[in-house]
Amino acid sequence: MAGLSPSERRLQKELMSLVKEPPPGVSVDPDIAERNLLQGAAGTLYEGERFQLQFKFSNKYPFDSPEVTFVGQNIPIHPHVYSNGHICLSILTDDWSPALSVQSVCLSIMSMLSSCKEKQRPPDNAFYVKTCNKNPKKTKWWYHDDSV
Amino acid sequence: MDIDVMDNEEITMLLKYPMMRKIVKNGVVHYQGAIDINEIIYKVSVIETDKGYIVELPTECGHLHDDFVALQPTLHLRRIISCLDALKNLIEKNVPSNALANNCDIYIQVLFEYSEFTKFHVSLKSCYLHHDLSKITVKMLDEQNKEHCLVIKVNYDGREIFEISDYDLPVEKEELKVSSSLRVVYDHFAGIVNELQPYFRLMDEFDRNCYILDPVDHKNRHNYRRVWLDDNLSMIITINPFRMCQLPEIKFLGPDRLTESYYSNINRNILEWNANEDVFMEILKLIGLEEYPLKPQITIQEDVLVKSGDCCICFSSRLNNKLPEVICKHPFCGNSYHVECLYEWLISLNARKVFTTIIGQCLNCEKNISCPIPS
Numbered sequence: 460m461a462g463l464s465p466s467e468r469r470l471q472k473e474l475m476s477l478v479k480e481p482p483p484g485v486s487v488d489p490d491i492a493e494r495n496l497l498q499g500a501a502g503t504l505y506e507g508e509r510f511q512l513q514f515k516f517s518n519k520y521p522f523d524s525p526e527v528t529f530v531g532q533n534i535p536i537h538p539h540v541y542s543n544g545h546i547c548l549s550i551l552t553d554d555w556s557p558a559l560s561v562q563s564v565c566l567s568i569m570s571m572l573s574s575c576k577e578k579q580r581p582p583d584n585a586f587y588v589k590t591c592n593k594n595p596k597k598t599k600w601w602y603h604d605d606s607v
Numbered sequence: 608m609d610i611d612v613m614d615n616e617e618i619t620m621l622l623k624y625p626m627m628r629k630i631v632k633n634g635v636v637h638y639q640g641a642i643d644i645n646e647i648i649y650k651v652s653v654i655e656t657d658k659g660y661i662v663e664l665p666t667e668c669g670h671l672h673d674d675f676v677a678l679q680p681t682l683h684l685r686r687i688i689s690c691l692d693a694l695k696n697l698i699e700k701n702v703p704s705n706a707l708a709n710n711c712d713i714y715i716q717v718l719f720e721y722s723e724f725t726k727f728h729v730s731l732k733s734c735y736l737h738h739d740l741s742k743i744t745v746k747m748l749d750e751q752n753k754e755h756c757l758v759i760k761v762n763y764d765g766r767e768i769f770e771i772s773d774y775d776l777p778v779e780k781e782e783l784k785v786s787s788s789l790r791v792v793y794d795h796f797a798g799i800v801n802e803l804q805p806y807f808r809l810m811d812e813f814d815r816n817c818y819i820l821d822p823v824d825h826k827n828r829h830n831y832r833r834v835w836l837d838d839n840l841s842m843i844i845t846i847n848p849f850r851m852c853q854l855p856e857i858k859f860l861g862p863d864r865l866t867e868s869y870y871s872n873i874n875r876n877i878l879e880w881n882a883n884e885d886v887f888m889e890i891l892k893l894i895g896l897e898e899y900p901l902k903p904q905i906t907i908q909e910d911v912l913v914k915s916g917d918c919c920i921c922f923s924s925r926l927n928n929k930l931p932e933v934i935c936k937h938p939f940c941g942n943s944y945h946v947e948c949l950y951e952w953l954i955s956l957n958a959r960k961v962f963t964t965i966i967g968q969c970l971n972c973e974k975n976i977s978c979p980i981p982s
Binding site: 466473 | 918919921922923926948951952955970971
């Protein structure tokens with residue numbers, strides 16, 4: 460893998476590992492490698508549903524967190540997920556650490572969905588979607604609720 | 608009617624370089640003649656091709672050949688005048704204005720020394736004098752039949768004539784002799800090689816019997832070895848090549864819970880260090896092992912994203928050929944990081960700098976971790 464930067468080498472490695480041994484409920488879109496498919500875990504509110512996540516990496520990855528949003532037709536209805544796909548999750552911004560990976564972000568999002576008690580949009584959804592930046596990392600998130 | 612006319616370009620050239628002339632031979636344009644640089648006349652010949660100008664370097668400037676080749680791509684598709692300008696610049700920059708006259712003496716001395724030298728040395732495997740008299744490449748065999756290669760440069764700038772410019776020994780360049788006698792330079796080098804025989808033997812022993820993590824492509828000048836001991840544990844042994852009986856410097860790399868017992872072994876066994884015995888086995892006794900651990904079997908971990916010992920940030924073991932050297936000191940964490948990776952992360956968090964280290968938290972266990980600031 461000569462010629463790749465350390466950041467590209469790491470991404471290459473992460474992709475290989477995701478394709479070869481994806482965590483349960485996750486699969487990589489073979490055509491567009493930057494998208495992951497997420498399947499609602501059994502026994503939760505989202506059982507049987509499928510969601511698509513998009514990861515965008517800057518060249519400062521892994522020092523800089525990836526930009527992660529839900530894309531496609533089906534955006535999960537969840538108190539931390541806005542209808543434009545933006546996710547309010549601290550590890551995607553303030554609590555990001557280079558020791559995290561695409562895999563661990565997927566697992567965090569799965570667990571966030573799985574622990575949901577009631578399907579509903581965030582209370583400020585309408586306002587946020589109208590006013591927010593396209594890049595969710597530009598939003599100053601206010602992490603108020605740790606329970607879900 | 609075929610009239611031989613002078614074009615503007617040729618006139619410009621003649622005004623600046625009056626000793627050059629344009630000749631057309633068999634339909635090919637040549638520029639031949641001489642140019643005057645610092646009152647020395649250089650013969651110059653240039654051929655015009657459809658790919659650009661091909662300049663023949665004046666014979667006196669043989670040692671500038673490499674610089675000129677590097678310059679050549681920029682000469683293509685330009686005018687003859689700029690081509691000659693470039694040549695003139697190069698010579699002006701590199702040849703001190705009155706040095707050329709003195710060089711004959713040096714040439715004679717180099718040739719004389721060289722022919723004497725090749726006659727009398729038996730340990731030489733091969734010896735070449737470069738045709739421009741700029742350097743001599745020597746290959747020698749030591750008493751273990753190990754080959755050593757050295758390049759002896761010829762100085763034309765008034766310093767001692769012979770100087771070793773390229774070699775592979777664990778010594779600083781300043782320790783090698785510079786002299787006007789080729790034999791003195793070589794004999795001194797061969798003397799060092801001779802003195803280093805026990806050192807070469809020891810290093811070979813490490814390379815044959817241990818699993819060496821670093822340096823991968825080891826050369827004679829590398830006087831240290833990073834030896835694999837266990838997953839997540841290795842030691843760096845640094846040998847003083849000239850004082851083999853001296854206790855080598857041993858540093859263990861790994862989580863504290865693993866390294867502690869080794870350090871206490873050393874403290875216990877240090878009094879039994881016997882400089883007259885085989886150093887390789889003495890080191891083993893010192894660290895308290897029966898034998899050096901063999902190369903581990905190919906692990907089942909192949910598919911795991913981050914193997915133990917890999918850097919937790921770039922997810923690989925080698926970065927610019929260096930292994931992760933910072934290891935979290937907290938028992939049961941022991942995650943490893945490359946100095947560069949951890950530093951880049953901590954600095955992005957505005958972590959606290961104390962002298963030559965930066966202090967932050969381990970990404971894994973969030974306990975304090977300190978990282979040397981890379982130079």
